[in-house]
Amino acid sequence: MRHLAGTDTGASFSGDGGTSAFPGPDREAVRAVLREARAAGRTALTAPEGRLLARAYGIATPEEGTAADADEAVALAARIGFPVVLKIVSPDVSHKTDAGGVRVGLRSADEVREAYEAIVRAVRAYDPTARITGVQVQRMVARGQEVMVGVTTDPTFGKVVAFGLGGVLVEVWKDVTFRLAPVARADAASMLDDIRAADVLRGVRGAAPADRAALTDLIVRVSELAADFPDIAAVDLNPVFAAPDGATAADVRVLLHDRPPVHRRRRHTKEDMRAAMERLMRPRSLAVVGASNEPGKIGHAVLRNLIDGGFAGDVHPVNPQAGDVLGRKAYPSVAEIPGEVDVAVFAIPAPAVPAALREAGRKKIPNAVLISSGFAETGEHRLQDEITDIAEEYGIRLLGPNIYGYYSPWHQVCATFCTPYDVKGGVALTSQSGGIGMAVLGFARSTNTGVSAIVGLGNKADVDEDDLLTYFADDPHTRCVAMHLEDLKDGRAFVAAARATVREKPVVVLKAGRTGAGARAAGSHTGALAGDDAVYDAVLRQAGVIRAPGLRELLEYARALPVLPTPEGDNVLVVTGAGGSGVLLSDALVDHGLRLMEVPADLDAAFRRFIPPFGSAGNPVDITGGEPPATYEAALRLALEDPRVHALVLGYWHTIVTPPMVFAELTARVVAEFRDRGIEKPVVASLAGDTEVEAAGAYLFERGVAAYPYTTELPVAVLGAKYRWARAAGRLPGGDAR
Template identity: 75%
Template sequence: MTDTTTWDRAAGQEPRRALVGDLLRQAREAGRTSLTAPEGRRVAEAYGIPTPAEGLAECSDEAVALAARIGYPVALKIVSPDVLHKTEAGGVRVGLRSAAEVRGAFTSIVQNVRAYAPHARILGIQVQQMVPAGQEVIVGAVTDPTFGKVVAFGLGGVLVEVLRDVTFRLAPVSAQEAASMLDGIRAAEVLKGVRGAPAVDRAALVDLVVAVSQLAADFPEIAEVDLNPVFAAADGAMAADVRVLLSTTDAVPRRRYSREEILTAMRRLMRPRSVAVIGASDARGKIGNSVMRNLVDGGFPGEIHPVNPKADDILGRKAYRSVTDVPGDVDVAVFAVPARFVPGALEEVGRRGIPNAVLIPSGFAETGEEALQEQVVEIAERYGVRVLGPNIYGYYSTWQDLCATFCTPYDVKGPVALTSQSGGIGMAILGFARSTRTGVSAIVGLGNKSDVDEDDLLTWFGEDPNTACVAMHLEDLKDGRAFVEAARATVPRKPIVVLKAGRTGAGARAAGSHTGALAGDDAVYDDILRQAGVIRAPGLREMLEYARALPVLPAPRGDNVVIITGAGGSGVLLSDAVVDNGLQLMTIPDDLDAAFRAHIPPFGAAGNPVDITGGEPPATYEATIRLGLADPRVHALVLGYWHTIVTPPMVFAELTARVVAEFRERGVEKPVVASLAGDTEVEDACRHLFEHGVVAYPYTTELPVAVLGAKYRWARAAGLLPGRDGGVRR
């Protein structure tokens, strides 16, 4: 298989790039937005992409001569820079087996295209070798507005439009990543051969995906590459059609900061020693008053400097007419003034040398005031000020006792960092944290993301010793590649959970190729977030629960999951949840099966799930849980509890917590999750279990297993378990 690194070492690399570059330049100079079929073939040849033998005929006699030289059967296709969809124009005929058929097809194609597009330029007819039979797949690349060049693979031909079974990766890809794409489609088994059909040549397909990804990455001016169909057979793969679309505009590069620059700025933002509040106020009900009170009442140990030209003293602290009058170094300026006053105040912040500005006010791009926001960004970049916001609720950095927000204070310190693009979601995060007593290291609003965004914060949280898990609500990413880079650096040490809002394919409506039409916003996000090792949450509740639970669970050390339940019905539901989350139910060995049976009644059931039945005393729960924890072949436990008088909820919770703690003291750490069904007493029991390292939920069999599945997905992404995909595509 070909790895991306071999492309850079390959002989003829520069001549190949020069040839393709000349073709693209000539097409753009001619005002064209696509290459012709013969030009596409030359590009394919330069990158080692197999295509059928072919030639260009300008008359029927030339077509007949070419067909004789290539060998029958042949296909004829229109060549016109003005006809992208050849089949729709009646510009394709296949399976031609004689000179007479070729002549007739030539005339018919020209007539069809003239009727379809009277003003289209016809450069000739492409005479092409009929491709040997094989499984039709699609390989392509598209320029995504968030992630840049991405490569796509899936079933091809008409199936691509019906099933949309396609997977995406950032381009260029390695051979290993390309192979994962072959395995990542729902119909992956088809490629291995079904109903007597031979398996396709995987190595040839991998090489093809790698080549297309490198082609797209090498030339920013290429908007889309579309090989459809590609016929994959047991002895190779061949692209029957090559389409290359060109970009009509040049990308505007975004300002990028080095990792060191990001960490320096974020350190002063998240661990400030001095904060100025621009627009601080003594009047209750004003944002400037709420921010000041939260900073003071929250116990921030650093200096707090109110800035208000109409006040001498605010909340017992000297007020300054301008931020330029504030003495000493200031790390953060929090803005609590109307939007129209922000540019002038930001100029003063820049001249003062303050590195961070937190813009709480709304009234910028979110209300149509793009010019005002652009002015703010220009001022900030001119002075080197990093801007958080605007249009945010502020931020919390609990380990610094910093509550720089107009919302309610929160001071429960812990390992979870949470961010949100939406203020409403931010309040939901705050309420959830409070109701569940989730310890957080930070809660940060991002709002319009005029500057500081998820990749900046993720870079910081990845290094922050107080953060063990990062959860982010986002509606978009300004720079998807920067986010992926930050995620890849963070995932080996701590999990990242993302709730991506906006599951829409609207961005694909104007696409000019099959690949482009398949690159719906959510499809690309889904695959590339998975490629980066990020855990994608299906909803807000799941994002918050994953963030709360993942730091509690130890990392699994193997795939074998065992269910122990007091109710057969919950055992079935828990089994379904295990399968739905891509986990593996252990096949119980005979000796372990016999050991379980020794503790359960005859009408119970060993195997997996282990059904101890509902009337069993606490000793049965304890004995079976001990067996699961003690056996090194068992890697994770899922417990299903059913409320009974014989074993009340809190009794179950206390014995489970005690046994798990005992084994952890011995160095045996396995993830244990529990589902509790019963009266309201199970709620207190779940809280007790959570506080003692067992992730437990009342009234649901799905959520505890989903959390376990998320932990497994992170463990695989972090390299702690073999690389099988730990989650099901949803």
């Protein structure tokens, strides 16, 4: 058997690595290992090579060495000290356990000799062509909780670091959390509390807690290793033994990309994005390419909507067969339109788009809205690539193709073939799907939700979510952004744009496809998790994005978040007229990560003074259903007046004594009175009763109370969303404003 140059061989061995005096990474040592692997045509490093990379980044590994025969293995074991573990060293065997290439708990020279021979036989039987470099002899780590730390290359977000409980069941239980690599120390520390089994690391049944500082160091360093070297596709440290006094990686596996990674080239700076989106959303003139006099045609509907929507700028129909369209002079091409044009809306067949887009480029039109279908969504990838190349050549930003258009109500732009909508407000809504776009439109209309924009993204040949976020972050009319997406072209660009936006306004995302199987990468436990929805979930949370579980929640969060004031603390009080709803509201609070306030004795006594004897104070405060409006008002005033109460959940029960609209009017009046005094707290309400509660809920919503009939879950869900944003934006103690 030959030895592998550049690794410990024969009687050489290394001691346990510490982290306290780490001077910094030895990048040249890593480059040398990677060069040798590439020169040999390998994409998987051997265990000794992996250990060298770990050591170069200050990651502790057990004392070990590589033996070329059984005698060397026995000698190494004697010098390291029993018990030991033996592992095959082969560039062709990734999962050593599956190949029979691991033996643990060896306590004598005879056991080591027998294990060496058994491992070699097993691996040769498993894969007769496998190159066997030797057998690794490693001190057995006797203490600590097994965890896994790794890095994988996600198809959307690139390098992400993973953390979870270790062992072979990581792929089964998937109790794993993720962060973008390289990971900041605060984010690394938060990963320890992000898994379901976090209590195991804190110590259970008398066990000592794991060394959190050492684990945090390890996560940071492995993420830096992968980020520093683009050639690295995946890193597996599994198991890592997390002990009370350190963290040791017992097994290190590293995979390289089989081809150089491809990075999306950003063609536009943030300033370019803002300028282009500004002209898109606030145009002075538009052209409709394919405008038509014939009702039922898309070009007719788009032009009609722009005209009827009251757009104050110039609207130019383009149709080579018509002298005028809807009473406006028509031009045979955009080239013949006098003056500048900010946006060209294309409503022509897909094959005709390239030539017309070139004309727009020569006219120096900066934005093209491609309503036209028949591109990548139908398999016409070459045609979509062609229009993308034309747009890049002429500096045109493409919205679409395959979209319903867009609305910019503050500027009277209704560039769509769908029904018009002009209710101005603070919610910006985007969707990849036309069907979802219509649902967004219908919801906005039915709830009278004021919007700053509704935008279809379709195939996202060019303009995508990070372009729009860059604009909405600075748009004075936008107070909340809600996005339906099926994928992200550039996950890191989206995260950067979302983080910048979240500092000032909430971003809510409905990610479709959350139950997809995801990509599978052979040879790596962490690689097997690439593309998994859990990566989206963790990274979106890292960015401060609020993830909606469904379409209804996306739209309700978008509607409610601008209405609710930002809370100043975590104390949530429930006041209800029915004990049953109080229990359900309390359950919902826990489900959404909110905290039921522990009511101080003086506040409890104050509530008891006007609650009937068969009611209850504490939290929830149950004033009972038979009480008159005065009792509701007294409870509301007491909760709003006390600075220790930071948010209020109302559970209303429809009675003849306090009818729904009476409750709504008194609640709105009291909340407005305190608002005028400078006391603003988020107030949400659950309304149980007959159909009259629907009008009462709408009345309250229009006046700053997020009220919902027939549900205890939804009002608490929107309150929880507000709290999640407030923490992400750094508006609450312990929040994270990055």
